[in-house]
Amino acid sequence: xxxxxxxxxxxxxxxxxxxxxxxxxxxxxxxxxxxxxxxxxxxxxxxxxxxxxxxxxxxxxxxxxxxxxxxxxxxxxxxxxxxxxxxxxxxxxxxxxxxxxxxxxxxxxxxxxxxxxxxxxxxxxxxxxxxxxxxxxxxxxxxxxxxxxxxxxxxxxxxxxxxxxxxxxxxxxxxxxxxxxxxxxxxxxxxxxxxxxxxxxxxxxxxxxxxxxxxxx
Amino acid sequence: xxxxxxxxxxxxxxxxxxxxxxxxxxxxxxxxxxxxxxxxxxxxxxxxxxxxxxxxxxxxxxxxxxxxxxxxxxxxxxxxxxxxxxxxxxxxxxxxxxxxxxxxxxxxxxxxxxxxxxxxxxxxxxxxxxxxxxxxxxxxxxxxxxxxxxxxxxxxxxxxxxxxxxxxxxxxxxxxxxxxxxxxxxxxxxxxxxxxxxxxxxxxxxxxxxxxxxxxxxxxxxxxxxxxxxxxxxxx
Numbered sequence: 001x002x003x004x005x006x007x008x009x010x011x012x013x014x015x016x017x018x019x020x021x022x023x024x025x026x027x028x029x030x031x032x033x034x035x036x037x038x039x040x041x042x043x044x045x046x047x048x049x050x051x052x053x054x055x056x057x058x059x060x061x062x063x064x065x066x067x068x069x070x071x072x073x074x075x076x077x078x079x080x081x082x083x084x085x086x087x088x089x090x091x092x093x094x095x096x097x098x099x100x101x102x103x104x105x106x107x108x109x110x111x112x113x114x115x116x117x118x119x120x121x122x123x124x125x126x127x128x129x130x131x132x133x134x135x136x137x138x139x140x141x142x143x144x145x146x147x148x149x150x151x152x153x154x155x156x157x158x159x160x161x162x163x164x165x166x167x168x169x170x171x172x173x174x175x176x177x178x179x180x181x182x183x184x185x186x187x188x189x190x191x192x193x194x195x196x197x198x199x200x201x202x203x204x205x206x207x208x209x210x211x212x213x214x215x216x217x
Numbered sequence: 218x219x220x221x222x223x224x225x226x227x228x229x230x231x232x233x234x235x236x237x238x239x240x241x242x243x244x245x246x247x248x249x250x251x252x253x254x255x256x257x258x259x260x261x262x263x264x265x266x267x268x269x270x271x272x273x274x275x276x277x278x279x280x281x282x283x284x285x286x287x288x289x290x291x292x293x294x295x296x297x298x299x300x301x302x303x304x305x306x307x308x309x310x311x312x313x314x315x316x317x318x319x320x321x322x323x324x325x326x327x328x329x330x331x332x333x334x335x336x337x338x339x340x341x342x343x344x345x346x347x348x349x350x351x352x353x354x355x356x357x358x359x360x361x362x363x364x365x366x367x368x369x370x371x372x373x374x375x376x377x378x379x380x381x382x383x384x385x386x387x388x389x390x391x392x393x394x395x396x397x398x399x400x401x402x403x404x405x406x407x408x409x410x411x412x413x414x415x416x417x418x419x420x421x422x423x424x425x426x427x428x429x430x431x432x433x434x435x436x437x438x439x440x441x442x443x444x445x446x447x448x449x450x451x452x453x
Contacts, residue, residue, distance in 0.1 A: 053320065054244040054390050070246055070443055071391035077245040077298065088389055090396040090424075091244075092328040095321030099341060123346075130305045131317050133347065134295040138321030141340040172344035 007200015008181040014149055016041040017196070018107055018179050021147070022048055026104040027097075029053065029139060032076035034149050035107040051103055053135045055094050058086025075135065098135065099142035106143040108136065110150045110178075112165040115212035117175040117187040119148070120167035133170075140171035152180035152209065159211040161185070161192070182206055185214065193217050221383045221433045222412060226256035229406045229434040233262045233371050240327065240372040240398040241269040241279055245298060246442040248391035250375035250408050251278040253434070255452055257373070258285050268292040268327070268369060270320065270394060272304035276451035278442055283307065285453055290314035292367070294323050300446055319347065322364050324397060329366035331400025331429070336365045372402035375439065376425070379409035380416075383430025384423045392424065399429040408436040 009017070011034060019041035022028060029051045030036050039059075042048045050059040052074045059074060060081035068079035082088075097103055112120040119140055122133045140146055150160055161178065177195075178185045183206055184196040193215050197206060207214050223229050230253060233239065239257075243249030258281055267288050273280030280303040282288060296304050296315060307313040318326065319341045329337055338361035342348045352363035374395045377388040385407060387395055399405045412435050 052390070054247070054393050056390050069389065070441060071248070072389040073245065073247050074390075077247075082389070088387070088392055090392050091320075091324035091394045092397045095324045099321050099325075099339065118344075128309060130297040130308055131315070132295045132297050133317055133319050135320040137319040137345060137347065138341045141343070142321070169345045 005182070005200060008198045010181070011037060012041075014179050014181060017184060018147055018149060019043070021177075022046070022105055024048070027051055027057070027102065029098065029103050029106040029143065031106065031108040031136075031139075034109055036076070038107050038149070051094075051097060052080070053094050053098065055089050055091060056080075056082060056086060057089075057097075058083040060086070095135070095138055098138050101142055101144055103143045105145045105147060106139045107147045107149055108139065110148045110160060111167050112160055112162050113148055113150075113175050113178055113187075114162055114165045115192050117173045118165050119146070119170045119175050120165040121170050123168045125168050136170045140174035145176045146174050148175055148178045150178070150180055152182040159209060162211045163213075182209070191215055220381045221427070221430060222381050223432050223434050226252050226408070226434050226436070227259065229253060229408075229432050230256045230260050230373075232404060233257060233260060235262050236264045237262060237370040238266045238268065238368075240369045240394070240402055241267055242372070242374045242393065242395040242398050244270050244390065244393040246274065247389075248375050248387070248393050248395055249278050249442060250373045251440050251442060252436045253373040253375075253406060253408050254278045254282050258282055258287070258452060261287070263287050264289045266290045266292065268323075268367060270294055270323070271298055272296045272301055274298060274300035274442060275446035275449075276303065276453065277445045278452075280304065281452040283313065288313060290316065292316040292318060292323070294318055294320035317347065324394065326364055326367040327394065327401050328397045330368040331397060334366050336363055338363055367401060369398075369402040370404065372398040372405040374399055374405060374407045376407055376409050378411045378413055378418060379407060379430075379433045380413050380418055380427070381433070382415060383407070383425075383427030383433055384418050385409070385425035385430065386418060386422065387424055396425045399425045404431045405429055406431060407433045408439065409433055410437060410439065
């Protein structure tokens, strides 16, 4: 939750900010959940090809009700469509696209991001949880640019942007940019630099509500 | 004469022995060979190690095979999904083993197993809990983890179209792990919706060359896992 801060970005606005930063001609992998919204906001004058790790380049919009196909799904196992010019391939080819550095951008959710760009997004480390990793570690290890979309706070009101991740890592020094409901933040060798803030957020407030150290360009 | 077509799912799975390593195609329901898995339940081989991306849904297919206590160990990347109930319960009770593998590493381990490559290095999982106990080596200043190729005794695969040589075509995202699993099993068993004459599959379009396939069985109308789950169907 957002501690009822006024003037912050909605989920749709966060997705729109990301979409605006995706260049024409990019190959993009969207994670499950919130990242999927990004596809709705690609500017009309740009051609962006969406990859899903279960073997499709050229993911299209959701099918109309009644036109779902059990054998045409995305990584979240939801029905999708395939655009004209799309192609299907097997899992080793799909992950060669990811691990071989052919995918330009991936957009993922997060439990925690550290100020060095470490990402934790697959396990909270609880002992009775069933561990499940999917393709997250492959994406952060192989994709050229990693964008994170997440609420600034956890459900308990804690900062998700931390000095050191306490949850099990997905990858070390892998995140390039963080889009929260409060701000857009670059991860650089010199630390975290704020690019933009939501209308109701100023830098002092942002610093007070972020565990990791923040800088302005 | 080469004819890999067999007459029934029971004949198709009849060689599977206790303790075998079995690859099962599919990503969620898409590409899951439900009829072959149900035949394996009837066949009864036990202490299996099963390699599949997920652990099945509801009480059908892979979930039913696990529920019937035929699986001692799962090797997979994502053992819990929305409708996955059987595996989580047995895992929490400590009654089934799990080897958790990142999805791309799983695919590459299977591909390498089929290509005669014993091991490879990958940056996936470096610096994470899944790196523990594995050799890490640096190439050009970057760290990589050693992973081993995965060879199996059997593969159970769903495809769209096959001929008697075992050449295969798949349907959309139901292809997923099928082609690489066909390569890395000693004995690959396929269920096909359509069986066609030699030459009807364009040689330029063949996805799995027949050399990787041992047996093919014709299942014209495979059941829909989603439908069975919505009806609360249990195979056992």
